[in-house]
Amino acid sequence: MSYYLEAINQEKNHRRILKNISLEINDNSILAILGPSGGGKTTLLNILARIDQPSYGKFYSSDNIVPKGIMIFQDYRLFPNMTVFQNIAFGLRVKKKSRSLINIRCQKIMKTMDIADLAEYYPHELSGGQQQRVSLARAMILQPKLLLMDEPFSSLDENLRLEMLNFVKKIQEKFKMTIVFVTHFKTEAYLLSNQVAILIDGQIMQKGTPKEIETHPESFAVAKFLGQANFIPGELDENCFISSIYRGPVEIKSDSRQLLYIPFSNLITVDKTDYFAFEAVVKEINWIVNENRLVLNIDQVQIQINSNSSQFKIGKSYKFYFKQLPVVF
Amino acid sequence: MASKRKLVLLLTPFCIFFCLFFLNAFLKSIITSLGYYPIVKLRKITLDYYLSAFSDPSFITISLRTFIFSMISAAFACIIGLFLALCLQRTTGIWKKVFTRFTQIPVMLPHVFIVLALLQLISQTGIISGILLKLGWISSSNQFPLLVNDPWQIGVVITYLWKEIPFVVVSLILVLSSMKIDYRDVAFNLGASKFQAFCKVTLPLIQTSLINAFIINFSFNFGSYEVPFLLGNQQKELLPVYIYNFYVQGDITKMPLVMALNVILSVFSIIFALILLKISKSLSKWNQG
Amino acid sequence: MIKYGINGSYFGVVSVHCMFCLPYAIKLLEDNLALYGDKYEGVSTNLGANWWQTFIRVTLPLSKNGLKGAILMTYIVSMTQYLATLMIGDGKYLTLSVRMFPFTQAGRYKIAAIYAITFLIVTIIPLYIIEKVLIFRRGRHLS
Numbered sequence: 001m002s003y004y005l006e007a008i009n010q011e012k013n014h015r016r017i018l019k020n021i022s023l024e025i026n027d028n029s030i031l032a033i034l035g036p037s038g039g040g041k042t043t044l045l046n047i048l049a050r051i052d053q054p055s056y057g058k059f060y061s062s063d064n065i066v067p068k069g070i071m072i073f074q075d076y077r078l079f080p081n082m083t084v085f086q087n088i089a090f091g092l093r094v095k096k097k098s099r100s101l102i103n104i105r106c107q108k109i110m111k112t113m114d115i116a117d118l119a120e121y122y123p124h125e126l127s128g129g130q131q132q133r134v135s136l137a138r139a140m141i142l143q144p145k146l147l148l149m150d151e152p153f154s155s156l157d158e159n160l161r162l163e164m165l166n167f168v169k170k171i172q173e174k175f176k177m178t179i180v181f182v183t184h185f186k187t188e189a190y191l192l193s194n195q196v197a198i199l200i201d202g203q204i205m206q207k208g209t210p211k212e213i214e215t216h217p218e219s220f221a222v223a224k225f226l227g228q229a230n231f232i233p234g235e236l237d238e239n240c241f242i243s244s245i246y247r248g249p250v251e252i253k254s255d256s257r258q259l260l261y262i263p264f265s266n267l268i269t270v271d272k273t274d275y276f277a278f279e280a281v282v283k284e285i286n287w288i289v290n291e292n293r294l295v296l297n298i299d300q301v302q303i304q305i306n307s308n309s310s311q312f313k314i315g316k317s318y319k320f321y322f323k324q325l326p327v328v329f
Numbered sequence: 330m331a332s333k334r335k336l337v338l339l340l341t342p343f344c345i346f347f348c349l350f351f352l353n354a355f356l357k358s359i360i361t362s363l364g365y366y367p368i369v370k371l372r373k374i375t376l377d378y379y380l381s382a383f384s385d386p387s388f389i390t391i392s393l394r395t396f397i398f399s400m401i402s403a404a405f406a407c408i409i410g411l412f413l414a415l416c417l418q419r420t421t422g423i424w425k426k427v428f429t430r431f432t433q434i435p436v437m438l439p440h441v442f443i444v445l446a447l448l449q450l451i452s453q454t455g456i457i458s459g460i461l462l463k464l465g466w467i468s469s470s471n472q473f474p475l476l477v478n479d480p481w482q483i484g485v486v487i488t489y490l491w492k493e494i495p496f497v498v499v500s501l502i503l504v505l506s507s508m509k510i511d512y513r514d515v516a517f518n519l520g521a522s523k524f525q526a527f528c529k530v531t532l533p534l535i536q537t538s539l540i541n542a543f544i545i546n547f548s549f550n551f552g553s554y555e556v557p558f559l560l561g562n563q564q565k566e567l568l569p570v571y572i573y574n575f576y577v578q579g580d581i582t583k584m585p586l587v588m589a590l591n592v593i594l595s596v597f598s599i600i601f602a603l604i605l606l607k608i609s610k611s612l613s614k615w616n617q618g
Numbered sequence: 619m620i621k622y623g624i625n626g627s628y629f630g631v632v633s634v635h636c637m638f639c640l641p642y643a644i645k646l647l648e649d650n651l652a653l654y655g656d657k658y659e660g661v662s663t664n665l666g667a668n669w670w671q672t673f674i675r676v677t678l679p680l681s682k683n684g685l686k687g688a689i690l691m692t693y694i695v696s697m698t699q700y701l702a703t704l705m706i707g708d709g710k711y712l713t714l715s716v717r718m719f720p721f722t723q724a725g726r727y728k729i730a731a732i733y734a735i736t737f738l739i740v741t742i743i744p745l746y747i748i749e750k751v752l753i754f755r756r757g758r759h760l761s
Contacts, residue, residue, distance in 0.1 A: 077515045081533040091519040439698030439715045
């Protein structure tokens, strides 16, 4: 079974927030919707949760049941007037399940989430991490086929974030559900998901595995959002790119901006290849965990690249090569 | 934060004012009601006046009637106000503005104004009756239902509702709009119906202000004089009118009794309000600390 | 009241009105202040303002909405006060609502109606002005 979004458009106050979004979401997978804030991520999620109706377009699933995602909100939105237990039980209670069933299920899920001690607490007495667990439990108790998470880990600190990431991964494997989550942290998206969709300015710019996205961004907008890259202006002459640091053959993605895309990683090397890039002087070497960030001077132009080689010395000049044909947007 | 001493200093003017007028008047009433009233040479402290008040069957019936009447009209105001506030909350744009403006008007006008309007409109010789008569729907003005000075106090209730519904709407709208998160969406997402979302989420969240509004409405209905005096039924008096009539009869020896009645009315209002507050507080454990 | 000789005095009437208005004003302003807590006052003090500057530049502007509500509400309460004005004023201080009452009671609706219209004007115009004056700056809504 899969979920389909078909030409979803959303307008609010005469502003188009989502533009023609079409997306297929596979069953039993984790899809990350990655993009800058204000790009319409939450709006899209609200449509999947059926909190909002799209202005145009359809959201349906292949098994003919009208799908509805259960949402975990960015600010958790635990009902302030209910205890943790009541919050978790809410979904079952409104379905008029029996008291004993609710009790059993709640106890079980609270144990899984490691929040059994908190049953009688009120939301304002909990820490951010605890609140998140409760909101996760509140959604999970309904055994949703489609779970939605809005910036689920953004307010957690580093350790807790990793812990929750693994936890979510584990429950996804256990319950075989589909998770769609939105985030503006690419590492978070890469760590948790099998598929990443880049949503910028209300449009899905690219969809693929984390590796595809990172190594082959399809447009300038995606490359710019991913960051960690230099953009060198220049001019195109047939298949040749002419700029202050490099003139030679390139692969052309779209010729509108005429920018040479040099990501920090995975393109520039000192090992000889078929594609000579430039000769540059090493200006600075900064240590960034397992790698060094080099600042290179080519004539007047400064670019940065990452390298895990320790052969570089400040002030010396080296020859650099492209691992493959560079891309121009 | 300001130190304790500074706080006391800052609050002094208010306290002096408060003691001078409010506490003073209240204590005087209590003392007088206990039978200490030197002007007419009454100096003996006694509970007789309270006893005679409570043994007076007409006082008891009138009190009970006033209590039920106040409860019902305050409850009506709260229910209708709640409904309107929720509707208003959901409308947007120009209508919201217009409607919000509209709800402010009744709050601004005095009761006398509304009494006047009601007398003109729905009394048996009023405009509506006149129109119906002209249209031939009723053959004489006596056929028009008695809506003012009627035994069911309908005129008084309408006046109170007219004033109090907007008050409830305004105070609830304030609370609703200060809740930045719409918890109803969460409830819907988790599978609740509209009714369930209302009962389990919206109502508990606004119950404090609703009960507050109810207390204010109730106390007003219970203790105010001019509207029942003008629109109420002479046979089925309400408590404030009853007490005021005592007061203006001018029998100065009756003064302690009047004060006793006054104290009973005030104390009852206060106790009732406190009970409601207590209930409200126990319902909102989540809101403390 | 009678003992202090303020019965029938201007001061007495004003004081009694004041007493009836105070709860409304206190409640509205308190709610408004509770909304922000004292964190912005803390910021102001931290940035070197003294208590008076803090009050004028931070507390007062933040209380704008509550202040507006309090002024409107107390004005209305005072305008519509009938019984207290009558009793403390000894019938000498005729506010509009005091004046209107006997006419309504006696069924002289025409005169009462004239007073009512006057009342409407006298209430609504100042309230409108208060509301306009107290809006220092309109919040912009970012979509």
